[in-house]
Amino acid sequence: MSMFANAVACLLCLIFAALIWKIKGMFRITLVLFLIVLSNCLYTAFAGNIAFPVLEVYPFRMLALTLCIFTTGLRENRRRFMVLAQTFWLWVELLGCISLYQMGEEAPWLRLAAIAGIAFGCMFMARISKEIEFGLIVLWMAVWMFF
Amino acid sequence: MSQAGVLLSAFLLVMKLKIHRRTSLLLELSSLCSFAVAIALSLFYSNSIKMDNDVYNIGIVGFISLLFFVTHLIAADSAEDVALCKSLAKIRRPLACFILPTVFWVVSEFALDFARFENPMWQGAFFPLYVVACVFYMGLASTIALLSFENYYNRLIERFILLCSWFMSLLFLWLILIKDSGSIIAFVFACVVPQLLFFEAVRENLWGRLIVVLSIFFGVLLKCDFVVNYKDSHLISSVSFANASLIFAGGVLFVFFFFGVRILLSRFFENDEIVMGEESDSSDGEMPDPEEKKYYSPFSAPEFKVVRLPVLCGVLAAVTYGYFTSDWVHLAGPFGAYVGCLLVCLQPFAHVWLSRKRKGGRK
Numbered sequence: 371m372s373m374f375a376n377a378v379a380c381l382l383c384l385i386f387a388a389l390i391w392k393i394k395g396m397f398r399i400t401l402v403l404f405l406i407v408l409s410n411c412l413y414t415a416f417a418g419n420i421a422f423p424v425l426e427v428y429p430f431r432m433l434a435l436t437l438c439i440f441t442t443g444l445r446e447n448r449r450r451f452m453v454l455a456q457t458f459w460l461w462v463e464l465l466g467c468i469s470l471y472q473m474g475e476e477a478p479w480l481r482l483a484a485i486a487g488i489a490f491g492c493m494f495m496a497r498i499s500k501e502i503e504f505g506l507i508v509l510w511m512a513v514w515m516f517f
Numbered sequence: 518m519s520q521a522g523v524l525l526s527a528f529l530l531v532m533k534l535k536i537h538r539r540t541s542l543l544l545e546l547s548s549l550c551s552f553a554v555a556i557a558l559s560l561f562y563s564n565s566i567k568m569d570n571d572v573y574n575i576g577i578v579g580f581i582s583l584l585f586f587v588t589h590l591i592a593a594d595s596a597e598d599v600a601l602c603k604s605l606a607k608i609r610r611p612l613a614c615f616i617l618p619t620v621f622w623v624v625s626e627f628a629l630d631f632a633r634f635e636n637p638m639w640q641g642a643f644f645p646l647y648v649v650a651c652v653f654y655m656g657l658a659s660t661i662a663l664l665s666f667e668n669y670y671n672r673l674i675e676r677f678i679l680l681c682s683w684f685m686s687l688l689f690l691w692l693i694l695i696k697d698s699g700s701i702i703a704f705v706f707a708c709v710v711p712q713l714l715f716f717e718a719v720r721e722n723l724w725g726r727l728i729v730v731l732s733i734f735f736g737v738l739l740k741c742d743f744v745v746n747y748k749d750s751h752l753i754s755s756v757s758f759a760n761a762s763l764i765f766a767g768g769v770l771f772v773f774f775f776f777g778v779r780i781l782l783s784r785f786f787e788n789d790e791i792v793m794g795e796e797s798d799s800s801d802g803e804m805p806d807p808e809e810k811k812y813y814s815p816f817s818a819p820e821f822k823v824v825r826l827p828v829l830c831g832v833l834a835a836v837t838y839g840y841f842t843s844d845w846v847h848l849a850g851p852f853g854a855y856v857g858c859l860l861v862c863l864q865p866f867a868h869v870w871l872s873r874k875r876k877g878g879r880k
Contacts, residue, residue, distance in 0.1 A: 396676075397676070397680070400680045400683075403684075404680075404683045404684060404687070407684065407687050408687060411687065411690075411691050411694075415694065420694065420695050421695075423640075423641050423642065424642070426641045426642045426643035426695055427642040427643050427646065429691070430643075430646060447533075457618075461621065461625075462642075462646065465625055465629070465642050465645045465646060466642035468629060468846065469629060469632075469640065469641055469642040469644075469645075470642065472629065472633050472640070473640060473641075
């Protein structure tokens with residue numbers, strides 16, 4: 371996927387996260403998450419070549435990034451859900467890396483290490499201030515765009 | 518399927534979702550009975566089973582599931598030592614935190630290996646994710662079936678399965694899109710039929726719920742058949758007496774094990790007290806619990822002893838195993854989890870033993 375399409379995907383994740391922040395109730399949030407995954411799948415199918423193995427999990431990577439950004443807006447259990455969202459992202463990326471490695475293609479190990487590092491750091495955060503929230507969002511976006 | 522029950526039970530515990538103890542015990546027992554059926558069937562087909570990493574991984578998950586179940590049983594038994602029960606109840610969440618990633622990893626690794634060695638068509642990053650989602654979905658469906666046998670039902674799980682069916686339908690369709698093939702019949706059974714739960718008449722009726730659950734099981738079975746044979750409705754077209762009787766025998770064996778243990782341990786099950794998920798939800802960093810305000814020196818905090826020390830030992834064990842065997846992908850993770858779980862489970866017994874020794878010394 372091109373750099374521009376990747377940047378648009380990142381922007382979409384931000385918009386989706388902002389959308390979920392405004393919704394309350396388990397049923398509604400799940401419905402919106404379903405629509406988000408559907409949009410992610412359609413975006414991936416139109417913006418990239420889905421025959422390329424890297425893009426198989428692209429919609430779910432987008433979902434993981436959306437969830438990570440979403441957790442910064444939580445009032446309760448923020449650290450726990452932040453770590454869980456990053457673990458989900460890590461798991462999706464790890465499977466992608468191993469799968470690509472087994473297929474003999476180049477795997478983005480650096481991205482994996484970066485996500486693992488941020489998730490590990492989040493585990494030890496006692497208080498998450500507004501500045502740290504912003505810093506985390508920037509870090510995740512940087513990982514998405516540059517690694 | 519054998520890992521579905523314990524996966525769901527651990528997931529609900531980690532997410533602090535309220536659930537009856539009976540439900541979680543049934544889920545864990547269903548996993549163990551499925552393991553027992555798998556072992557019994559593998560004894561008949563021992564010649565065609567290779568003792569490779571996948572078998573060891575499943576063995577480790579089986580052992581950890583057994584620890585999880587036994588801990589839950591003893592913690593629920595008020596006739597036992599109260600201090601021991603309390604200590605065991607405290608280690609359930611750390612155990613769930615070990616089990617959840619281990620099961621995720623073992624299932625993912627199994628799917629990766631299957632795609633790599635058995636059917637390269639499924640090779641890719643999405644297939645393991647899809648298999649884990651199917652296992653989770655099966656866990657939810659089996660919960661409804663097991664609760665129906667107990668003559669009660671859980672509205673939260675019904676709603677949950679309905680919501681999950683939407684995501685599963687997306688996963689099914691995405692797989693069809695990226696691989697250019699897929700089982701439409703499986704999609705109808707596993708994802709379309711569960712939408713009947715929207716109707717109150719189906720939701721509130723025992724037979725309605727059972728039909729939806731059976732449809733999900735059948736849909737996933739058809740999908741498994743498609744994944745292995747790469748042919749739509751192969752299972753139906755090539756059905757033989759031997760295959761049908763094998764499935765029937767597996768089912769009968771499961772029912773025999775499940776209800777045998779269920780009747781044997783009925784006093785543990787028939788206590789509807791909620792014990793899972795009842796902890797305060799305000800245990801996050803920004804709203805500390807009253808206990809967290811108490812000062813502990815770095816290596817004596819309860820959280821360090823119960824969670825972080827076993828995790829650290831587990832990671833060290835995994836790294837040591839990986840270093841000496843050069844097997845970082847297959848067994849290192851589950852081996853670390855195995856060591857960590859053992860350490861977590863030994864703590865309450867050591868704690869009780871030490872406290873008794875101290876009391877004896879004072880006398």
